[in-house]
Amino acid sequence: MKTIFEISREGKRAVTFAPLTVEEYKFDEALERKEDLVLPAVAEVDLVRHYMALSKRAFGVDDGFYPLGSCTMKYNPKVNEEVASLEQFTMVHPKQDNDSIQGSLELMSDLSGALCEITGMDAITLQPCAGAHGEYTGLQLIKAYHKDRGDDKRVKIIVPDSAHGTNPASAVMAGFQVVSVKSNDEKGVDLEDLKNVVGEDTAALMLTNPTTLGLFEKNIEKISEIVHNAGGLLYYDGANLNAVMGVVRPGDMGFDVVHLNLHKTFSTPHGGGGPGSGPVGCKAALKKFLPNPVIVKNGEKYEFVNSEKSIGKVTGNYGNFGVMVKALAYIYTLGGEGLKNASQTAVLNANYLKAGLEDLYPTEEGRHCMHEFVCSLQKLKDETGVSAMDIAKSMIDGRIHPPTMYFPLIVHEALMFEPTETENKATLDNAIELLRGLYKKAFENPEELHSAPHTGQIKRPDDVRAARNPILK
Amino acid sequence: MADYLSLTNEEREEMLKVIGVKTLDDLFDDIPSHLRVKNLNLPEGKSQQETYEFFRELAKKNNVYDSIFRGAGSYDHFIPSVVKNIVSRNEFVTAYTPYQAELSQGILQSIFEYQTMICNLTGMDVSNASHYSGATAAAEGCLMCTDKVKKIVTFDNINPDNLEVLKTYLLVRGVELTVLPSKDGKACLDTEEVFGGVYIESPNFFGLIEDVAALAEKAHEKGAMAVLNANPVAYGILKNAKELGVDIAVGEAQPLGLPMSFGGPYIGYMATTAKNMRKIPGRIVGETVDTEGNKAYVLTLQAREQHIRREKASSNICSNEALCALTVGCYLSAVGKEGLKEVAVASVSNAHYLAKGLEKKGASLKYKGEFFHEFVTVTPGKAEKINEALKKANILGGLVLDNDTILWCCTEKANKKSMDKVIEIAGGVL
Numbered sequence: 001m002k003t004i005f006e007i008s009r010e011g012k013r014a015v016t017f018a019p020l021t022v023e024e025y026k027f028d029e030a031l032e033r034k035e036d037l038v039l040p041a042v043a044e045v046d047l048v049r050h051y052m053a054l055s056k057r058a059f060g061v062d063d064g065f066y067p068l069g070s071c072t073m074k075y076n077p078k079v080n081e082e083v084a085s086l087e088q089f090t091m092v093h094p095k096q097d098n099d100s101i102q103g104s105l106e107l108m109s110d111l112s113g114a115l116c117e118i119t120g121m122d123a124i125t126l127q128p129c130a131g132a133h134g135e136y137t138g139l140q141l142i143k144a145y146h147k148d149r150g151d152d153k154r155v156k157i158i159v160p161d162s163a164h165g166t167n168p169a170s171a172v173m174a175g176f177q178v179v180s181v182k183s184n185d186e187k188g189v190d191l192e193d194l195k196n197v198v199g200e201d202t203a204a205l206m207l208t209n210p211t212t213l214g215l216f217e218k219n220i221e222k223i224s225e226i227v228h229n230a231g232g233l234l235y236y237d238g239a240n241l242n243a244v245m246g247v248v249r250p251g252d253m254g255f256d257v258v259h260l261n262l263h264k265t266f267s268t269p270h271g272g273g274g275p276g277s278g279p280v281g282c283k284a285a286l287k288k289f290l291p292n293p294v295i296v297k298n299g300e301k302y303e304f305v306n307s308e309k310s311i312g313k314v315t316g317n318y319g320n321f322g323v324m325v326k327a328l329a330y331i332y333t334l335g336g337e338g339l340k341n342a343s344q345t346a347v348l349n350a351n352y353l354k355a356g357l358e359d360l361y362p363t364e365e366g367r368h369c370m371h372e373f374v375c376s377l378q379k380l381k382d383e384t385g386v387s388a389m390d391i392a393k394s395m396i397d398g399r400i401h402p403p404t405m406y407f408p409l410i411v412h413e414a415l416m417f418e419p420t421e422t423e424n425k426a427t428l429d430n431a432i433e434l435l436r437g438l439y440k441k442a443f444e445n446p447e448e449l450h451s452a453p454h455t456g457q458i459k460r461p462d463d464v465r466a467a468r469n470p471i472l473k
Numbered sequence: 474m475a476d477y478l479s480l481t482n483e484e485r486e487e488m489l490k491v492i493g494v495k496t497l498d499d500l501f502d503d504i505p506s507h508l509r510v511k512n513l514n515l516p517e518g519k520s521q522q523e524t525y526e527f528f529r530e531l532a533k534k535n536n537v538y539d540s541i542f543r544g545a546g547s548y549d550h551f552i553p554s555v556v557k558n559i560v561s562r563n564e565f566v567t568a569y570t571p572y573q574a575e576l577s578q579g580i581l582q583s584i585f586e587y588q589t590m591i592c593n594l595t596g597m598d599v600s601n602a603s604h605y606s607g608a609t610a611a612a613e614g615c616l617m618c619t620d621k622v623k624k625i626v627t628f629d630n631i632n633p634d635n636l637e638v639l640k641t642y643l644l645v646r647g648v649e650l651t652v653l654p655s656k657d658g659k660a661c662l663d664t665e666e667v668f669g670g671v672y673i674e675s676p677n678f679f680g681l682i683e684d685v686a687a688l689a690e691k692a693h694e695k696g697a698m699a700v701l702n703a704n705p706v707a708y709g710i711l712k713n714a715k716e717l718g719v720d721i722a723v724g725e726a727q728p729l730g731l732p733m734s735f736g737g738p739y740i741g742y743m744a745t746t747a748k749n750m751r752k753i754p755g756r757i758v759g760e761t762v763d764t765e766g767n768k769a770y771v772l773t774l775q776a777r778e779q780h781i782r783r784e785k786a787s788s789n790i791c792s793n794e795a796l797c798a799l800t801v802g803c804y805l806s807a808v809g810k811e812g813l814k815e816v817a818v819a820s821v822s823n824a825h826y827l828a829k830g831l832e833k834k835g836a837s838l839k840y841k842g843e844f845f846h847e848f849v850t851v852t853p854g855k856a857e858k859i860n861e862a863l864k865k866a867n868i869l870g871g872l873v874l875d876n877d878t879i880l881w882c883c884t885e886k887a888n889k890k891s892m893d894k895v896i897e898i899a900g901g902v903l
Contacts, residue, residue: 001578001582003582003585003586003589004586004802004806005586005589012809013808013809013811013812014553014555014806014807014808014809015553015555015807015808015812016812017551017812017815017816017819017885018819018885018888020818020819020822021888021889021890022822022823022825022826022888022889022892023822023826024818024822025818025821025822025824025825025826027682027710027711027821027843028843031682031711031712031843032710032711032712033708033709033710033711033712033713033716034712034716035596035713035715035716037593037594037708037709037810037813037814038593038810039590039593039594039805039806039808039809039810039813040590040805040806040809041809041810041811042806042809044555044807047555047559047803047806047807048555048558048559050806051559051562051583051803052559052562053579054565054579054580054582054583055559055562055564055565055579056564056579057576057577057578057579057580057582058564058565058568058576058577058578058579058580059564059568059573059576059577060563060564060565060566060567060568061567061568062563062564062566062567063563063564063567066569068569068572071569073569074477075477076566076567077475077477077521079521079524079525081561081566082525083524083525083528083529083532086528086529086532087532087537088532088533088534088535088536088537089532089535089734089735090732090733090734091537091549091732091733092535092536092537092733092734092735093538093541093543093547093549093733093735093869094546094547094733094735094736094737095543095545095546095547095872096536096538096543096869097860097864099536100535100536100538101535101536101735102534102535103531103532103533103534103535104535104735106531106534107531114515117513117514117515118513118515120510129605129606129609129737129738129794130605130790130791130792130793131791131792132779132789132790132791132792133605133609133790135789136789140641140645143645164780165778165779165780165781165782165783165786165791166779166780166789166791168779168783168784169779169782169783169784169786169788169789170779170789171784172784172785172786172789173646173788173789174645175645175646175647178783178784215503216501216503216504218503218505220508221505221508244504245513246510246512246513247501247504247509247510248504248508248509248510249510252508252510253508263792267477269566269567269796270567270568270569270570270792271565271566271568271794271795271796271797271799272565272566272568272569272570272571272577272580272583272584272795272796272799273569273570273571273580273584273602273756273792273793273794273795273796274603274605274738274792274793274794274795274796274797275737275738275740275792275794275795275796275797276792291641292637311641311645312637312638312640312641313608313634313637313638313641314609314638314641315605315606315608315609315638315737316546316606316607316608316609316632316634316635316638316725316736316739317546317547317606317634317735317736317737317739318735318736318737319736319737320737320738321734321735321736321737321738322734322737322738323737323738325528329524329528331515332516332518332519332524332527333474333475333518333519333520333521333524334474334475334476334477334518335474335515335516335517335518335519336512336513336514336515336517336518337474337512337517337518338474338475338476338518339513339515340512340513341476341478342476342477342478344497344500344501345478345480347497347500347501348480348485348488348489348492348497348500349488351488351492351494351500352488352491352492355491355492355493356491367503368492368494368499368500368501368502368503370503392573393575396573396575396576401569401573401576402573407780421478422477422478422479423479424479424480424484425480425484425487425488451764453575453576456575456576457575457576457578457579458574458575458578458763458767458769459575459763459764459765459767460575460763460764461574461575461761461762461763461769461770461771462761462762462763462764462769463761463771463773465761465762466759466760466761466771466773467759467773467774467775467776470599470750470757470759470773470774471759471760471761472585472588472592472598472599472600472750472757472758472759472760472773473585473588473589473592473593473598473599473600
């Protein structure tokens with residue numbers, strides 16, 4: 001397909017503006033741009049057709065099943081989009097005076113309260129713009145907490161070898177060193193190894209629960225005790241909260257700081273890679289370090305206030321407000337019972353999908369999974385040469401978005417499935433049938449899988465060439 | 474209550490049977506019962522109708538001003554209908570990050586086109602797929618300069634929010650941040666210090682156009698890099714980052730088609746020279762070919778990124794602002810070179826008209842330098858009063874900086890009539 005630059009013709013334009021009503025101001029020529037500004041020149045109809053064609057070469061959760069593990073691709077309700085686009089939310093300047101933004105402040109305050117209740121935390125900031133940004137913010141809170149106590153030697157963050165890549169990367173961004181802790185036979189944290197690595201230099205342990213294997217970390221209380229006894233804090237990566245809303249709260253499990261992904265758990269759309277929103281909750285002892293400003297209710301009025309011990313600001317304004325509107329609309333529509341039902345159904349769907357596949361696609365034996373599960377295709381690969389990648393790419397021909405591939409790193413030839421609660425039984429049955437068929441085909445006609453997809457927009461791309469000879473514009 | 478689920482009770486029973494458990498609760502047997510929560514203390518669920526009505530009422534507690542003369546980081550520009558229409562397509566809105574190139578060519582191409590437009594605007598060689606906001610792009614742009622010398626120099630005339638974010642991002646990494654005093658509102662790189670990078674905003678917080686080329690040259694003489702944060706609308710008529718000789722171009726692209734939305738979602742643009750290609754944080758889309766030799770787009774240079782390099786990554790950024798990048802791409806395509814120039818010229822001309830009008834009523838301009846579409850007036854003791862008077866006419870005046878000074882902003886949405894009204898009302902106070 002041609003780029004918008006390739007369909008551009010000098011002399012065309014899509015949008016016109018009101019004529020100037022005052023005298024034109026001219027800058028000194030020395031300030032003016034000399035380089036020609038190359039932007040598309042298209043009529044409105046050309047523009048619309050171009051982007052419509054692009055949209056048909058995209059695949060969203062509204063197009064079909066999207067079991068992308070760890071990403072919680074649930075349905076994005078349309079009423080949330082509509083209320084977020086109300087003019088009183090979109091046409092408001094962030095630096096308006098207090099009495100003209102009471103609606104926004106009340107909304108943020110209500111959302112903070114609801115998220116505290118769901119996570120078992122005492123205070124929350126809505127400022128971070130995405131999950132990794134939340135991790136970064138949460139780790140800075142932890143750093144400030146230790147520093148404030150005069151405990152300057154806590155320079156290390158412990159991260160399980162099964163963790164998301166953002167965990168160690170965020171720790172470094174927040175000025176920490178990273179220590180890895182091994183997984184045990186049940187793919188949880190190895191308690192003996194944890195005892196070995198914790199110490200006076202431990203700032204915190206970062207953990208997801210359910211883990212990245214989609215299993216509940218049964219030893220969570222022991223882990224909490226080990227880390228806290230060593231003087232460290234426990235950080236909850238909220239990537240997997242969709243399994244346990246209304247069932248168990250991070251705060252009750254012993255976590256001190258948590259980040260959430262509103263664009264996963266709370267149904268706000270992911271937009272092809274953002275905007276997201278990554279609120280960070282904490283226990284009372286860390287509240288004073290939250291990014292400035294925080295919202296307080298003073299009588300009947302909501303206000304922004306600054307805390308002296310705050311870590312500062314992590315983005316320019318107050319975070320992705322438009323995303324917050326959608327998340328609160330979701331929470332208020334479902335209510336406490338509805339959120340619990342959503343989590344339970346997410347777990348039901350995952351276990352049903354797993355039950356339909358696990359004789360062919362082996363996963364952790366003998367345990368129920370939570371909202372997602374990880375299969376290893378190592379045996380299939382050894383026997384047929386067909387890899388996790390081949391199976392994933394073949395799913396595209398069945399109009400199903402592939403699961404997460406090759407993650408977590410501790411499982412070989414991993415495929416991670418997260419169906420979410422909003423899928424129906426027929427969709428799951430169809431996926432089971434497709435995947436069972438692909439397994440059979442791996443033995444009969446592996447070549448067909450190696451060269452999949454056959455009905456995609458493109459065949460498999462040459463990633464090595466893209467990185468060696470970068471064409472980036 | 475709406476729940477957005479799609480299973481009947483019979484289907485649930487059937488599924489439990491297949492799994493081999495009696496109740497839903499059995500699936501949670503790994504969770505110790507004493508840790509379980511009984512009920513969440515949240516309002517009862519609502520129907521969609523009630524949700525809509527609830528939020529419509531809540532929204533009424535905000536005020537939408539008829540005209541807006543405030544900027545300071547968020548700008549009230551006209552957004553063409555076609556932009557809003559295109560970016561609401563569900564295929565774009567409900568997709569994840571385009572990890573699977575074979576069914577994400579549309580999103581990848583939209584980002585590739587965005588990158589091209591950002592490169593063309595700034596004159597830089599490489600753009601990423603976006604950053605969270607102008608402030609975070611600025612902070613991570615500065616971090617790119619700290620490989621050798623862990624010190625960044627900037628000025629007291631940058632946006633205070635950006636300064637706060639710089640502090641948060643730099644200090645925690647052990648990078649020193651020196652804030653030099655400005656002279657008559659403009660940056661002055663008068664220092665003997667050795668630093669890794671200089672961070673400049675032009676137009677700066679007060680709207681003044683800096684002598685960026687001279688500042689960048691000074692930085693280069695010291696072996697440091699120059700990071701420029703510019704309002705992208707200014708690139709419609711003013712010299713671009715390449716012409717000014719800077720190494721890293723960052724900024725807030727909200728003025729290019731995104732509503733003010735109480736501060737977000739916005740989008741940080743970030744571009745640099747070819748030399749820094751493997752240092753820039755965030756997603757980058759590249760062009761390649763598929764196994765049949767057809768053109769294909771992929772996420773590339775991923776060896777910089779967290780999911781590959783973990784603690785050795787150039788940044789932790791994962792999700793960015795893809796839908797906002799789509800919006801910017803669509804806006805720039807809709808207005809084109811001529812349209813962006815018109816927006817810039819109208820904003821600048823309106824700002825100069827308003828400044829003159831206020832001067833005639835007794836306000837004075839705080840700074841002498843050339844300004845873009847923002848400027849600071851001095852009206853001793855009257856700043857708040859002017860804004861209060863404007864508010865009565867449902868006009869959002871400039872940002873009050875202190876008792877005496879106001880930072881004003883005009884966009885193409887202002888016109889002679891609306892500005893004359895501001896001048897008249899302010900004149901009544903003065």
